Amino acid sequence: MIKNDAELEFIRRQLARIDAAIEDLRRNVLPKSESRFNLLSEAPLEMRQSLQSDIDAYLGTTTVPAGDATVKKEPTDAKTLQAAQDDRAGGDQTT
Numbered sequence: 001m002i003k004n005d006a007e008l009e010f011i012r013r014q015l016a017r018i019d020a021a022i023e024d025l026r027r028n029v030l031p032k033s034e035s036r037f038n039l040l041s042e043a044p045l046e047m048r049q050s051l052q053s054d055i056d057a058y059l060g061t062t063t064v065p066a067g068d069a070t071v072k073k074e075p076t077d078a079k080t081l082q083a084a085q086d087d088r089a090g091g092d093q094t095t
Contacts, residue, residue, distance in 0.1 A: 002058035011051055018048045 002008050022044050030037040 002054050008055065008058055011055055015048065015051050015055070018044050018051070022048070 002011055022041055025037055025041050025044075029040060
């Protein structure tokens with residue numbers, strides 16, 4: 001629970017560090033192993049969600065409480081990504 005602006009700034013710096021760690025995993029682990037990426041990124045993603053919920057509570061913004069949200073995992077392989085992109089574009093294109 002954040003009690004003042006100094007704690008808010010500290011939590012925001014922590015959030016930036018977590019984002020950097022997740023980005024590093026995405027760049028370096030995901031291309032080699034999706035399952036390893038999913039395993040290694042799970043805890044940082046949960047921590048990120050928790051910290052963001054704390055920030056939102058302090059600022060008085062509305063969010064889904066940590067643990068109540070279901071995380072939708074996006075596809076990562078090229079074929080599935082292309083199909084998802086085609087679906088969003090409204091096309092029924094196949095290659």
